[in-house]
Amino acid sequence: MNNPERGLVLGGKTGLLGQALVSVLANENWTVFAPGREELDIFNSEEIASFVEKKKITHIFNTVAYTRVDQAEEEKELAFQLNRRLPTLLGNVARKKDIYLVHYSTDFVFDGKKNTPYTPQDKTNPLSVYGKSKLEGENSLLDKTWNKLLIIRTAWLFGPNKTNFVARILELAQNKETLNVVHDQVGSPTYTIDLANYTLELIKKAAHGLYHLSNSGQASWCELASEAVKCAGLHCRVNPITSSEYPQKAVRPPYSVLDCSEFIDLTGIKPRPWIQALRDYIFRKQG
Numbered sequence: 001m002n003n004p005e006r007g008l009v010l011g012g013k014t015g016l017l018g019q020a021l022v023s024v025l026a027n028e029n030w031t032v033f034a035p036g037r038e039e040l041d042i043f044n045s046e047e048i049a050s051f052v053e054k055k056k057i058t059h060i061f062n063t064v065a066y067t068r069v070d071q072a073e074e075e076k077e078l079a080f081q082l083n084r085r086l087p088t089l090l091g092n093v094a095r096k097k098d099i100y101l102v103h104y105s106t107d108f109v110f111d112g113k114k115n116t117p118y119t120p121q122d123k124t125n126p127l128s129v130y131g132k133s134k135l136e137g138e139n140s141l142l143d144k145t146w147n148k149l150l151i152i153r154t155a156w157l158f159g160p161n162k163t164n165f166v167a168r169i170l171e172l173a174q175n176k177e178t179l180n181v182v183h184d185q186v187g188s189p190t191y192t193i194d195l196a197n198y199t200l201e202l203i204k205k206a207a208h209g210l211y212h213l214s215n216s217g218q219a220s221w222c223e224l225a226s227e228a229v230k231c232a233g234l235h236c237r238v239n240p241i242t243s244s245e246y247p248q249k250a251v252r253p254p255y256s257v258l259d260c261s262e263f264i265d266l267t268g269i270k271p272r273p274w275i276q277a278l279r280d281y282i283f284r285k286q287g
């Protein structure tokens with residue numbers, strides 16, 4: 001049956017999450033548009049507004065972002081342009097046209113000083129340019145009176161069609177006997193396909209405001225890497241190391257597990273454990 005919903009997925013042509021959203025929306029019989037950067041100038045609000053009008057878009061999904069966390073420390077202006085200016089502009093278009101805007105943000109808005117999962121109400125304190133720019137993007141949109149705005153904070157994505165942490169670990173593990181991976185950063189690994197499906201569940205419930213959304217459970221990068229290597233049947237030893245043994249330009253939160261109870265309460269769905277999702281991803285990859 002044809003679904004009347006019509007989605008514009010920014011980042012849907014090449015992005016990690018964007019491509020998963022396009023396939024999940026299409027499976028649900030949405031009419032989906034995913035123009036690449038050469039087809040639509042995302043910083044031209046008139047061009048976006050006219051696209052929305054011509055194609056009768058009901059929902060804009062913004063997965064475009066500056067996501068190179070370390071490089072953002074040196075490309076601050078570009079990071080803020082993509083992570084703050086773009087959502088602000090999209091927010092203005094969506095409000096004018098009275099359509100939904102679904103925007104994604106990150107666990108890196110937190111400083112990681114807690115040791116229990118972060119709720120959407122917890123205090124933010126980003127440690128990096130990337131985290132700051134994403135938080136300012138959220139703040140430029142958040143408005144309690146706007147009931148067609150959905151902001152989803154997610155974390156540690158892996159999924160098909162684009163390289164990601166798990167894919168890189170599996171490539172390295174094929175040719176190496178050992179890998180050293182950071183064990184003192186703990187977060188919520190999330191499968192893009194699950195995140196896209198759960199996003200649709202929020203939309204079905206007309207959710208608005210700020211939600212946390214990830215697979216269930218938690219892991220360190222080292223645990224995620226070990227599980228991926230084991231699951232792929234590779235014989236590579238994964239050694240835990242500390243962040244100080246693997247210096248990076250951007251400071252990451254040591255703990256950024258997301259509390260998804262508000263999603264569970266609204267939809268009645270408990271996201272499946274990341275280990276299960278990881279198996280699906282790896283078997284699909286190998287299949």
Ligand SMILES: NC(=O)c1ccc[n+]([C@@H]2O[C@H](COP(=O)([O-])OP(=O)(O)OC[C@H]3O[C@@H](n4cnc5c(N)ncnc54)[C@H](OP(=O)(O)O)[C@@H]3O)[C@@H](O)[C@H]2O)c1
Pocket residue numbers: 010011012013014015016017018037042062063064065066067082104105106107134154155156157158162
């Ligand atoms: N990846 C993670 O682990 C993670 C974790 C937490 C939150 N998030 C959030 O989840 C969302 C999706 O992340 P992702 O990892 O899927 O992103 P991604 O794979 O890096 O995709 C970013 C998309 O943005 C497009 N883009 C970048 N700069 C552009 C520009 N100047 N003009 C037009 N398009 C541009 C890219 O197109 P090109 O291919 O043409 O460059 C690509 O399609 C983001 O909001 C991110 O902050 C991600």
